[in-house]
Amino acid sequence: MSEIKKYLACEGRVNIICAETTDLVEEARKVHDLSPLATAALGRVLTMSAIMSTRIKGEDTITLQIKGTGPIGNVVSVFDGNQNIKGYVGEPHVDLPLREDGKLNVGGAIGKEGFLYVIRDMGLKEPYIGVTPLVSGEIAEDFTKYFAESEQTPSAVALGVLVDKNGVKKAGGYLLTLMPDATEDDIKQVEEALKNLEPVTTMLDKNMSLQEIAEKATNDDNLMVMVGEIKPKYHCDCSRERFVNNLKKLSEDDINHLFKEQETIETVCQFCNKKYEFTKNDIK
Ligand SMILES: [Zn+2]
Incomplete structure (x- = not known):
């Protein structure tokens, strides 16, 4: 399944976009014959892409590029505001030993040194390019820094891909942002909620709904649902x-x-x- 839902918490002062991208990431895995590590790396970027695609107009496009010094090479995705998403990595068969905590070493594949580029094409003469240095190559942290520095938006980002021998078992994530009128109490409430939150893929694997995940991430069971169903898909428009x-x-x-x-x-x-x-x- 792949879908995105948007919610407002704390009476509209906190925004959260939740995505399940299992089918989208599985499609990318099959198209590129990705190793589990490459699936996790590209899958996190594609999940971020799916989330960001709900924040732009239909025809506008954004290109995300992560250029690190690690063995995976460049990680690229391109998407529009209609949730058409595509991407690739330099080395689709990249493999590294698991981290000590048993997780795929995405930070090692990307490398800690490098840059995240966000290139927005809104039909103007010149695209708008935002660049931030990588924090860890783990992708969610790198985007948190991008939102803070380039968009001046305090945010919390989670991105996860769970791979087993059959392919992508679960993939998803969320982008939580504070509205300018968020109060100290709102911030405390969200920080406390996020501290105790399980990884997104764990919650998806327990068959929690996107709304349940949004409620847990904000500690608010009185969410406003902003839009209906949004379905991201892997789609290439080449000709x-x-x-x-x-x-x-x-x-x-x-x-x-x-x-x-x-x-x-x-x-x-x-x-x-x-x-x-x-x-x-x-x-x-
Ligand atoms: Zn193509």
């Missing part, structure tokens, strides 16, 4: 035309060079692995 347009941007020398040894060239979409073949005439 032959788009690749031709990209190839057209190459210089004539580069194109001649490409066709020197072969009649056709093949391009592969990084997001869905679809292959497109072109002859020299296609590009002319």
Whole structure:
């Protein structure tokens, strides 16, 4: 299942967006043949993407890029405000020993050094780019810092992917943000609730609903439900035309060079692995 629900707690002074992204992350795992570690890393980013997709308008797009020094290479996702989400990682088969606590070592795969880029394209001439240094490479912490520094929004972020031998068992997360009118008591209430909260995947695995998770995360059983059902999906909108347009941007020398040894060239979409073949005439 994949769905997102938005709630207001503390009489509207605390906002929480909860997501289950199990199907979305499983689809990404299958498309890219991801190792369990790569599934966890990309799955957390895709879950963040699903949550952030509910905060932008339909046609607007955001690209998230995590460039760390770890063995997974770049982690990238692109999404729009209609919950079409896609992504890829540099090294889909990355593998590292488990951490001492038995968890997949996502921070080790991403690396502690590096940057998180949030590139917003809202149809203006130039995209808006926010950059923050990585905190731990564990992704949720890195986004918490991004929201604090780039958006001046105090927030709590949880992202989790539970992988077993059959693939993605559960994936999900939440983004909790304080409204400007949040009181000291609200903050105390939420901090206390989050301190005692189980990991999201544990709660999903117990078949808790998104509303139950939101209630636990805010210690408020009087939530306002903001919108109905939102279904995020793994979707790539690539086309032959788009690749031709990209190839057209190459210089004539580069194109001649490409066709020197072969009649056709093949391009592969990084997001869905679809292959497109072109002859020299296609590009002319
Ligand atoms: Zn594609």
